[in-house]
Amino acid sequence: xxxxxxxxxxxxxxxxxxxxxxxxxxxxxxxxxxxxxxxxxxxxxxxxxxxxxxxxxxxxxxxxxxxxxxxxxxxxxxxxxxxxxxxxxxxxxxxxxxxxxxxxxxxxxxxxxxxxxxxxxxxxxxxxxxxxxxxxxxxxxxxxxxxxxxxxxxxxxxxxxxxxxxxxxxxxxxxxxxxxxxxxxxxxxxxxxxxxxxxxxxxxxxxxxxxxxxxxxxxxxxxxxxxxxxxxxxxxxxxxxxxxxxxxxxxxxxxxxxxxxxxxxxxxxxxxxxxxxxxxxxxxxxxxxxxxxxxxxxxxxxxxxxxxxxxxxxxxxxxxxxxxxxxxxxxxxxxxxxxxxxxxxxxxxxxxxxxxxxxxxxxxxxxxxxxxx
Amino acid sequence: xxxxxxxxxxxxxxxxxxxxxxxxxxxxxxxxxxxxxxxxxxxxxxxxxxxxxxxxxxxxxxxxxxxxxxxxxxxxxxxxxxxxxxxxxxxxxxxxxxxxxxxxxxxxxxxxxxxxxxxxxxxxxxxxxxxxxxxxxxxxxxxxxxxxxxxxxxxxxxxxxxxxxxxxxxxxxxxxxxxxxxxxxxxxxxxxxxxxxxxxxxxxxxxxxxxxxxxxxxxxxxxxxxxxxxxxxxxxxxxxxxxxxxxxxxxxxxxxxxxxxxxxxxxxxxxxxxxxxxxxxxxxxxxxxxxxxxxxx
Numbered sequence: 267x268x269x270x271x272x273x274x275x276x277x278x279x280x281x282x283x284x285x286x287x288x289x290x291x292x293x294x295x296x297x298x299x300x301x302x303x304x305x306x307x308x309x310x311x312x313x314x315x316x317x318x319x320x321x322x323x324x325x326x327x328x329x330x331x332x333x334x335x336x337x338x339x340x341x342x343x344x345x346x347x348x349x350x351x352x353x354x355x356x357x358x359x360x361x362x363x364x365x366x367x368x369x370x371x372x373x374x375x376x377x378x379x380x381x382x383x384x385x386x387x388x389x390x391x392x393x394x395x396x397x398x399x400x401x402x403x404x405x406x407x408x409x410x411x412x413x414x415x416x417x418x419x420x421x422x423x424x425x426x427x428x429x430x431x432x433x434x435x436x437x438x439x440x441x442x443x444x445x446x447x448x449x450x451x452x453x454x455x456x457x458x459x460x461x462x463x464x465x466x467x468x469x470x471x472x473x474x475x476x477x478x479x480x481x482x483x484x485x486x487x488x489x490x491x492x493x494x495x496x497x498x499x500x501x502x503x504x505x506x507x508x509x510x511x512x513x514x515x516x517x518x519x520x521x522x523x524x525x526x527x528x529x530x531x532x533x534x535x536x537x538x539x540x541x542x543x544x545x546x547x548x549x550x551x552x553x554x555x556x557x558x559x560x561x562x563x564x565x566x567x568x569x570x571x572x573x574x575x576x577x578x579x580x581x582x583x584x585x586x587x588x589x590x591x592x593x594x595x596x597x598x599x600x601x602x603x604x605x606x607x608x609x610x611x612x613x614x615x616x617x618x619x620x621x622x623x624x625x626x627x628x629x630x631x632x633x634x635x636x637x638x639x
Numbered sequence: 640x641x642x643x644x645x646x647x648x649x650x651x652x653x654x655x656x657x658x659x660x661x662x663x664x665x666x667x668x669x670x671x672x673x674x675x676x677x678x679x680x681x682x683x684x685x686x687x688x689x690x691x692x693x694x695x696x697x698x699x700x701x702x703x704x705x706x707x708x709x710x711x712x713x714x715x716x717x718x719x720x721x722x723x724x725x726x727x728x729x730x731x732x733x734x735x736x737x738x739x740x741x742x743x744x745x746x747x748x749x750x751x752x753x754x755x756x757x758x759x760x761x762x763x764x765x766x767x768x769x770x771x772x773x774x775x776x777x778x779x780x781x782x783x784x785x786x787x788x789x790x791x792x793x794x795x796x797x798x799x800x801x802x803x804x805x806x807x808x809x810x811x812x813x814x815x816x817x818x819x820x821x822x823x824x825x826x827x828x829x830x831x832x833x834x835x836x837x838x839x840x841x842x843x844x845x846x847x848x849x850x851x852x853x854x855x856x857x858x859x860x861x862x863x864x865x866x867x868x869x870x871x872x873x874x875x876x877x878x879x880x881x882x883x884x885x886x887x888x889x890x891x892x893x894x895x896x897x898x899x900x901x902x903x904x905x906x907x908x909x910x911x912x913x914x915x916x917x918x919x920x921x922x923x924x925x926x927x928x929x930x931x932x933x934x935x936x
Contacts, residue, residue, distance in 0.1 A: 331753030400705035626653030
């Protein structure tokens with residue numbers, strides 16, 4: 267009864283927030299009206315062969331040709347826009363052939379400067395991967411480690427979609443949850459619970475920082491760490507509650523998040539770890555395996571499997587098909603994802619030698635995905 | 640500790656297998672990358688790699704390099720840009736960004752484009768040595784720690800205006816660059832300023848013609864003692880204004896490769912050119928039909 271009351275209160279609060287959500291477009295906007303958008307650019311744009319692409323909040327802006335924009339610049343874009351509307355709200359605004367006007371550099375607040383610095387770092391890291399690995403291994407490791415999917419060869423991206431493995435690069439939430447779960451699982455066997463939790467949080471913080479600390483990554487990090495801490499403190503019920511409370515607070519703070527694939531995947535992956543993880547463990551213990559094999563599975567495969575199963579419906583919903591090969595491919599590649607993440611992070615420090623060691627593992631993953639995709 | 644040891648051994652074994660499987664053969668290889676409508680030719684000999692043009696998109700050229708350059712070799716000794724048309728140039732920015740490119744050479748057939756601005760920036764950031772080539776130059780390419788040498792002769796264009804190639808320097812003011820590019824573009828058909836290279840490798844002649852057409856061919860026929868060639872990179876994607884009968888009669892290519900996109904809007908390769916090639920008995924290979932073409936030299 268009390269649960270129902272809480273739900274009702276949440277839904278009505280959310281409804282009110284949703285109703286009064288402001289639109290990013292002016293109220294007198296029509297199909298062919300020219301819209302202006304001014305923003306401080308925090309990260310260097312992406313450059314395709316013929317376009318410069320700027321992403322800023324819900325805006326996706328494409329400029330013809332090569333237009334360098336230094337992070338920290340205040341710029342104004344003008345052009346005709348195509349808004350994407352979901353459930354009656356503008357979730358994304360696409361401006362093609364935009365005209366750009368520079369308004370100089372802003373002095374910038376501390377958070378802005380930190381974001382700019384992280385953007386620089388991330389660019390340098392992606393560059394390091396690109397200089398040490400060939401394609402598509404470079405963009406695969408960049409996608410898995412940093413959630414960057416720009417510049418991935420189209421045929422390989424399609425192969426990821428076909429094999430139902432796009433989530434390894436599409437959602438940082440999935441990665442955060444899996445990494446933290448694996449890290450804690452392993453650490454729990456070696457050090458005390460307190461240290462293991464510390465290590466898990468440390469891992470998440472490092473991940474959030476190197477993934478550029480964008481809103482979506484921070485969100486996934488907070489949710490993942492809160493719930494996992496509670497879980498590993500031996501309070502699974504608390505952990506589950508914490509997951510829904512943190513998801514609820516985030517939704518009230520930013521209602522459009524409800525439609526965000528990354529958010530949905532984060533929630534689904536964490537829910538999978540908390541609800542399905544223990545069940546898979548019970549199921550498998552009845553099959554009867556040696557304790558050594560079981561311990562490996564418990565630490566490594568089960569979290570991955572649980573997160574995968576839970577995210578499957580979300581992937582199905584957004585990416586259309588989940589083919590019959592998807593579970594097989596996921597099973598073949600997911601166990602190595604934490605390893606690839608760790609080693610890709612190693613490339614940032616260890617350079618070329620580390621890249622050579624990582625290459626065979628990435629080549630294996632590329633091979634599997636191309637074979638089935 | 641034990642487990643970690645297994646991981647490391649596994650990785651090292653994996654690495655060894657990958658290295659051995661990607662070791663280049665003893666002979667030089669010419670790879671005509673399938674980049675759609677455009678040109679990108681990779682020539683490999685041992686540790687030495689030369690890339691002639693980069694095709695229209697970074698994605699296609701990078702995927703070709705992934706397939707044919709061993710993963711542990713991240714150096715390309717030389718890039719030759721035959722001309723600054725986008726279908727030869729646009730893929731190069733990504734190559735310069737991702738590989739250590741030692742030298743970059745081109746001639747004076749330059750014209751302004753967004754792709755050129757980007758390439759200039761990337762060359763400067765990555766500190767690539769840029770040079771101009773002209774008829775009579777000999778280019779010897781050798782990897783730093785390798786014995787394998789590739790030798791090219793530059794047959795075309797004559798009298799490259801070095802000032803035009805200076806647009807590749809990022810020291811130049813943009814106003815001055817625009818003036819030069821404007822002046823260059825006024826000289827008529829810039830395809831005729833394409834770099835034409837001849838490679839002699841293991842007694843085989845390879846002629847790489849870029850986008851050069853009938854004017855360059857006519858001049859070469861009149862002034863040069865052209866050898867019979869084993870492999871011809873057909874000029875300008877098989878356009879009817881290149882590969883004249885007179886020219887083909889002299890060089891009599893055994894294999895003629897055409898880099899061309901499927902269903903391209905230019906009508907390349909033209910039936911006229913294909914007829915002329917078959918008249919001299921050349922075996923024609925086309926990237927739109929055969930995909931990436933690999934020829935042992």
